[in-house]
Amino acid sequence: MEEIRSTSWTANLGPEIHFGCGVFDRIGALLEKTGKKRFLIVCGSSAVKNGWVETLKNSTKGFAESLCVYSKISQDPSAQNLKEIIETLRSDNCDGVIGLGGGSPMDAAKAASVIAPSSKPLEDYLSGKEKNFSQKIFSIAIPTTAGTGAELSQGAIITWEEKAQKVGVRGSLVKPDLAVVDPRLTLSVPKRSTQITGFDVFTHAVETYISKKSNPIVETFSRQAIRGVARYLPRVLKDLDNLNARTQMSYYSMLMGYNLANSSTCLPHRLQYPLGVKTQTEHAFGLAALYPSWVKTTHGSSPEKFQAISQILSDELGVADEGIEFTLKEFLKTIGLEPNLSSMDLTEADAKELASLVSGSLDNDPWWSEGKDLVSIYTQAL
Numbered sequence: 001m002e003e004i005r006s007t008s009w010t011a012n013l014g015p016e017i018h019f020g021c022g023v024f025d026r027i028g029a030l031l032e033k034t035g036k037k038r039f040l041i042v043c044g045s046s047a048v049k050n051g052w053v054e055t056l057k058n059s060t061k062g063f064a065e066s067l068c069v070y071s072k073i074s075q076d077p078s079a080q081n082l083k084e085i086i087e088t089l090r091s092d093n094c095d096g097v098i099g100l101g102g103g104s105p106m107d108a109a110k111a112a113s114v115i116a117p118s119s120k121p122l123e124d125y126l127s128g129k130e131k132n133f134s135q136k137i138f139s140i141a142i143p144t145t146a147g148t149g150a151e152l153s154q155g156a157i158i159t160w161e162e163k164a165q166k167v168g169v170r171g172s173l174v175k176p177d178l179a180v181v182d183p184r185l186t187l188s189v190p191k192r193s194t195q196i197t198g199f200d201v202f203t204h205a206v207e208t209y210i211s212k213k214s215n216p217i218v219e220t221f222s223r224q225a226i227r228g229v230a231r232y233l234p235r236v237l238k239d240l241d242n243l244n245a246r247t248q249m250s251y252y253s254m255l256m257g258y259n260l261a262n263s264s265t266c267l268p269h270r271l272q273y274p275l276g277v278k279t280q281t282e283h284a285f286g287l288a289a290l291y292p293s294w295v296k297t298t299h300g301s302s303p304e305k306f307q308a309i310s311q312i313l314s315d316e317l318g319v320a321d322e323g324i325e326f327t328l329k330e331f332l333k334t335i336g337l338e339p340n341l342s343s344m345d346l347t348e349a350d351a352k353e354l355a356s357l358v359s360g361s362l363d364n365d366p367w368w369s370e371g372k373d374l375v376s377i378y379t380q381a382l
Contacts, residue, residue, distance in 0.1 A: 147197025
């Protein structure tokens with residue numbers, strides 16, 4: 001049995017959670033219970049096409065005074081998206097905002113919920129000049145993918161087009177007030193999106209485990225999620241209608257939202273942000289390209305934890321435990337996700353440019369220290 005570390009740590013438990021197949025059928029009662037009357041739904045076109053927006057509209061007819069829909073969310077939520085959502089929240093005097101979909105609509109709704117009540121310019125929050133929030137609009141997160149964990153995390157990632165950067169809006173008030181997680185909603189997610197978002201869960205588990213900010217609860221949840229993703233993501237990819245496997249993936253995705261609120265991602269996420277802006281590729285697709293070179297660079301800085309990850313992957317995949325570099329490659333092969341940066345038409349010159357654009361907190365990565373060469377991780381990923 002593992003012993004708890006004696007160092008001090010803190011934890012934030014997050015929003016009220018309703019999890020399970022069928023909870024979306026009770027969404028009207030859950031929304032009425034909030035006491036809010038004027039809602040804005042933030043979503044993408046698929047939420048409209050799949051009928052979920054109509055379900056929300058019908059469920060609120062008995063008590064809501066107003067329900068507006070913003071369905072123009074980009075693949076990665078943009079500053080322009082955020083500006084338009086904030087304007088709608090203010091003009092319609094909304095007291096509730098619902099993020100319905102993947103991480104993009106949930107992140108946009110979360111960021112808008114804390115910025116809309118403020119009189120300060122949006123740019124102040126995007127630049128990091130303003131980091132404090134004193135008020136918020138009640139926020140509800142309803143994920144339709146199993147990947148980002150945005151329903152429990154207290155950060156929102158926004159693409160600031162003007163600066164060609166991905167920036168984070170973070171704080172305890174940013175996390176949703178209510179999370180409604182119904183795994184049935186993920187049944188409509190196609191194979192590629194299931195594959196990529198599922199790998200995102202894995203990265204959140206690995207990085208919050210490795211992070212210098214990790215704590216005993218986070219570490220326990222990370223190991224559970226690494227094992228769960230290694231076991232159930234391949235099953236989902238073989239049978240997209242496997243509701244049990246979908247349910248497990250939704251659970252581990254949500255659990256990693258808790259981890260994100262209480263630990264931190266490491267270098268791969270910071271490295272992916274400029275990569276995603278430059279190549280317009282999906283977040284976790286870029287992470288998959290970067291992971292082998294990051295692991296090769298970093299595993300010696302946290303050998304015990306990387307060995308624990310390797311052992312889990314070895315057990316679940318039924319392969320020899322020849323170290324984390326080998327077992328990670330076997331996992332990527334098993335889920336059919338083996339991109340590299342050359343396939344994105346990038347060169348060594350691009351690697352240098354991307355390294356110069358990396359920003360945010362790097363100190364949580366066990367390998368990183370000032371002056372370390374980030375170019376080499378990008379170059380190895382070519």
